[in-house]
Amino acid sequence: xxxxxxxxxxxxxxxxxxxxxxxxxxxxxxxxxxxxxxxxxxxxxxxxxxxxxxxxxxxxxxxxxxxxxxxxxxxxxxxxxxxxxxxxxxxxxxxxxxxxxxxxxxxxxxxxxxxxxxxxxxxxxxxxxxxxxxxxxxxxxxxxxxxxxxxxxxxxxxxxxxxxxxxxxxxxxxxxxxxxxxxxxxxxxxxxxxxxxxxxxxxxxxxxxxxxxxxxxxxxxxxxxxxxxxxxxxxxxxxxxxxxxxxxxxxxxxxxxxxxxxxxxxxxxxxxxxxxxxxxxxxxxxxxxxxxxxx
Amino acid sequence: xxxxxxxxxxxxxxxxxxxxxxxxxxxxxxxxxxxxxxxxxxxxxxxxxxxxxxxxxxxxxxxxxxxxxxxxxxxxxxxxxxxxxxxxxxxxxxxxxxxxxxxxxxxxxxxxxxxxxxxxxxxxxxxxxxxxxxxxxxxxxxxxxxxxxxxxxxxxxxxxxxxxxxxxxxxxxxxxxxxxxxxxxxxxxxxxxxxxxxxxxxxxxxxxxxxxxxxxxxxxxxxxxxxxxxxxxxxxxxxxxxxxxxxxxxxxxxxxxxxxxxxxxxxxxxxxxxxxxxxxxxxxxxxxxxxxxxxxxxxxxxxxxxxxxxxxxxxxxxxxxxxxxxxxxxxxxxxxxxxxxxxxxxxxxxxxxxxxxxxxxxxxxxxxxxxxxxxxxxxxxxxxxxxxxxxxxxxxxxxxxxxxxxxxxxxxxxxxxxxxxxxxxxxxxxxxxxxxxxxxxxxxxxxxxxxxxxxxxxxxxxxxxxxxxxxxxxxxxxxxxxxxxxxx
Numbered sequence: 001x002x003x004x005x006x007x008x009x010x011x012x013x014x015x016x017x018x019x020x021x022x023x024x025x026x027x028x029x030x031x032x033x034x035x036x037x038x039x040x041x042x043x044x045x046x047x048x049x050x051x052x053x054x055x056x057x058x059x060x061x062x063x064x065x066x067x068x069x070x071x072x073x074x075x076x077x078x079x080x081x082x083x084x085x086x087x088x089x090x091x092x093x094x095x096x097x098x099x100x101x102x103x104x105x106x107x108x109x110x111x112x113x114x115x116x117x118x119x120x121x122x123x124x125x126x127x128x129x130x131x132x133x134x135x136x137x138x139x140x141x142x143x144x145x146x147x148x149x150x151x152x153x154x155x156x157x158x159x160x161x162x163x164x165x166x167x168x169x170x171x172x173x174x175x176x177x178x179x180x181x182x183x184x185x186x187x188x189x190x191x192x193x194x195x196x197x198x199x200x201x202x203x204x205x206x207x208x209x210x211x212x213x214x215x216x217x218x219x220x221x222x223x224x225x226x227x228x229x230x231x232x233x234x235x236x237x238x239x240x241x242x243x244x245x246x247x248x249x250x251x252x253x254x255x256x257x258x259x260x261x262x263x264x265x266x267x268x269x270x271x272x273x274x275x276x277x278x279x280x281x282x283x284x285x286x287x288x289x290x291x292x293x294x295x
Numbered sequence: 296x297x298x299x300x301x302x303x304x305x306x307x308x309x310x311x312x313x314x315x316x317x318x319x320x321x322x323x324x325x326x327x328x329x330x331x332x333x334x335x336x337x338x339x340x341x342x343x344x345x346x347x348x349x350x351x352x353x354x355x356x357x358x359x360x361x362x363x364x365x366x367x368x369x370x371x372x373x374x375x376x377x378x379x380x381x382x383x384x385x386x387x388x389x390x391x392x393x394x395x396x397x398x399x400x401x402x403x404x405x406x407x408x409x410x411x412x413x414x415x416x417x418x419x420x421x422x423x424x425x426x427x428x429x430x431x432x433x434x435x436x437x438x439x440x441x442x443x444x445x446x447x448x449x450x451x452x453x454x455x456x457x458x459x460x461x462x463x464x465x466x467x468x469x470x471x472x473x474x475x476x477x478x479x480x481x482x483x484x485x486x487x488x489x490x491x492x493x494x495x496x497x498x499x500x501x502x503x504x505x506x507x508x509x510x511x512x513x514x515x516x517x518x519x520x521x522x523x524x525x526x527x528x529x530x531x532x533x534x535x536x537x538x539x540x541x542x543x544x545x546x547x548x549x550x551x552x553x554x555x556x557x558x559x560x561x562x563x564x565x566x567x568x569x570x571x572x573x574x575x576x577x578x579x580x581x582x583x584x585x586x587x588x589x590x591x592x593x594x595x596x597x598x599x600x601x602x603x604x605x606x607x608x609x610x611x612x613x614x615x616x617x618x619x620x621x622x623x624x625x626x627x628x629x630x631x632x633x634x635x636x637x638x639x640x641x642x643x644x645x646x647x648x649x650x651x652x653x654x655x656x657x658x659x660x661x662x663x664x665x666x667x668x669x670x671x672x673x674x675x676x677x678x679x680x681x682x683x684x685x686x687x688x689x690x691x692x693x694x695x696x697x698x699x700x701x702x703x704x705x706x707x708x709x710x711x712x713x714x715x716x717x718x719x720x721x722x723x724x725x726x727x728x729x730x731x732x733x734x735x736x737x738x739x740x741x742x743x744x745x746x747x748x749x750x751x752x753x754x755x756x757x758x759x760x761x762x763x764x765x766x767x768x769x770x771x772x773x774x775x776x777x778x779x780x781x782x783x
Binding site for chain 2: 078
């Protein structure tokens with residue numbers, strides 16, 4: 001009888017322990033998209049004299065808002081399509097995708113159109129497919145959340161370890177978070193390294209870049225905008241190494257990392273949420289094709 | 296009186312010194328002789344050397360004179376004696392030579408061989424059938440000349456290379472476009488099956504050369520194809536006879552204002568001429584035939600382009616869409632390109648360094664001749680601040696707004712404003728493999744991008760020219776047996 005009671009107690013204990021170590025719920029909807037453009041009813045072929053519209057749908061599929069007028073859409077090769085005003089900006093706040101009770105609420109959409117386009121190139125007898133593309137350039141933000149350990153010992157949490165990190169839905173993803181807490185007299189010096197990767201199809205530029213005048217030296221640069229640990233703001237300018245006076249991650253082959261460290265007052269070892277926000281300009285292209293038939 | 300001992304010693308010393316001086320002088324004189332400086336000893340050395348080489352030079356000259364005399368003699372002998380005797384003589388000489396060497400068997404074989412050769416030569420010269428064979432061989436010689444014309448193009452290229460006029464930088468060429476919207480192909484004039492009516496004409500018969508012709512006009516236009524014939528001179532085809540009136544041929548029909556004719560029969564005739572082998576040049580000229588070429592160019596913001604691994608791929612531009620193409624008469628190749636820029640490259644907008652847009656017209660044939668009438672380049676007016684006159688330079692002396700008719704005549708459909716620039720080399724002739732090229736300075740302002748990363752523009756080139764397509768045929772004329780024929 002005693003054996004049965006022990007067995008039941010053991011089973012209960014196992015369930016209790018598994019309940020304690022249950023995985024943290026996902027904080028983000030995830031994904032590697034930011035603003036996504038797509039053509040709406042684009043004709044596949046037109047005659048030389050045809051007049052047509054180039055309609056596009058702009059949708060925020062990531063988890064950062066884009067303010068009014070900040071998303072710049074440029075029609076490449078506009079003059080061949082008879083368009084003189086090649087640049088358009090969003091007229092609506094493009095709100096982010098939100099995750100509520102495990103349900104993702106889609107981000108805001110906006111449709112735009114370049115109207116009355118017509119082929120202005122030269123054609124003789126052969127049909128032509130003039131190349132054109134839509135560039136979407138916008139400021140965006142990636143957020144990473146990890147549970148960091150501010151501990152002098154490993155009794156409560158492991159102070160030297162790679163931690164699980166969650167990254168918000170955005171083209172720049174934080175793929176790795178590792179930390180080391182070094183004991184000090186008044187607490188610990190908490191150092192962490194984050195790996196960032198451009199998982200989108202476009203290019204990332206420094207957050208200081210201007211969409212209409214992007215410079216080659218601004219490419220593959222991501223700014224560490226904010227760091228928050230246990231609800232307290234950490235100044236990235238003092239916590240992270242500076243490049244040109246700014247805490248930036250430089251990507252090479254789409255990947256880069258940064259190591260920051262700051263002091264944490266510790267009376268008793270504890271774990272807390274560490275949030276890092278990255279800021280950047282993202283530029284993506286959508287290629288189109290319309291065949292012009294010489295009739 | 297004997298010399299005192301001390302004086303003897305002095306004299307011995309002086310003799311020794313004198314001997315050393317003489318020795319030294321000889322050494323110097325040898326050096327002087329070699330270096331050609333004056334000095335008796337030196338002079339003597341030179342004379343000796345000159346004498347030595349003089350014998351050699353004299354011997355070589357003597358040998359040369361003997362060989363020359365012998366050659367002239369033999370040549371003279373050989374030029375006056377019939378071929379079959381030449382063979383027998385050569386065989387006889389070799390026979391004697393081999394007999395002296397004691398090789399009797401070889402000597403007999405050589406004699407038999409050369410007698411056989413002489414017999415064949417005699418047969419060809421003095422029998423009627425042999426003469427016919429010989430004439431036929433000469434006719435084939437004309438064919439060889441026609442075949443040799445295929446080398447004219449490569450030889451002209453070699454000439455361009457050696458004279459330094461060949462420029463490999465401007466080798467822009469166009470691919471021929473095959474359109475599903477155009478049914479008219481093979482624009483131009485082509486001769487086919489050109490041959491004399493008979494294998495041999497008698498000297499009282501009119502000479503007739505016949506053939507077939509294809510002539511196709513550029514779509515939307517009419518064309519003229521003129522046919523001419525003339526006897527060529529011996530300087531062009533060695534061994535043929537020259538007609539007294541080389542151009543007195545009549546060719547029919549002449550084709551004017553045609554859209555297309557295919558496989559039409561033609562005939563060229565000439566009054567009877569005296570016996571001999573003649574080479575007749577039949578020429579079909581396509582009047583005002585047209586070739587149109589085009590090429591799409593990409594220009595881009597260099598600040599953006601350099602950040603991309605493959606800009607064209609990123610922008611969705613296929614390499615095929617950047618090829619230079621042409622349509623119309625394929626007798627010339629009309630290539631378009633930009634100096635120093637790869638065919639599949641892009642031009643940088645806003646660059647301070649100007650680009651040079653160029654056209655290259657080449658006559659790729661081995662025998663045809665191109666007489667240019669007009670060569671025009673059509674460029675977007677926007678690239679020249681909407682003022683075509685600013686585009687003109689030394690290669691394109693005049694640039695003006697392209698009229699609707701200019702474009703329509705070449706089948707160009709566009710609503711864009713274009714400048715038409717006339718190349719300075721128009722009205723020149725292009726021999727086989729010859730070419731001309733002209734460059735137009737081009738600056739692409741960044742404003743042309745309208746704030747975008749890339750844009751495209753189209754360049755068109757048109758050429759109007761007369762193309763002479765010729766074929767060389769051999770005509771054999773014989774006297775009828777028992778008649779003296781006619782004299783022309």
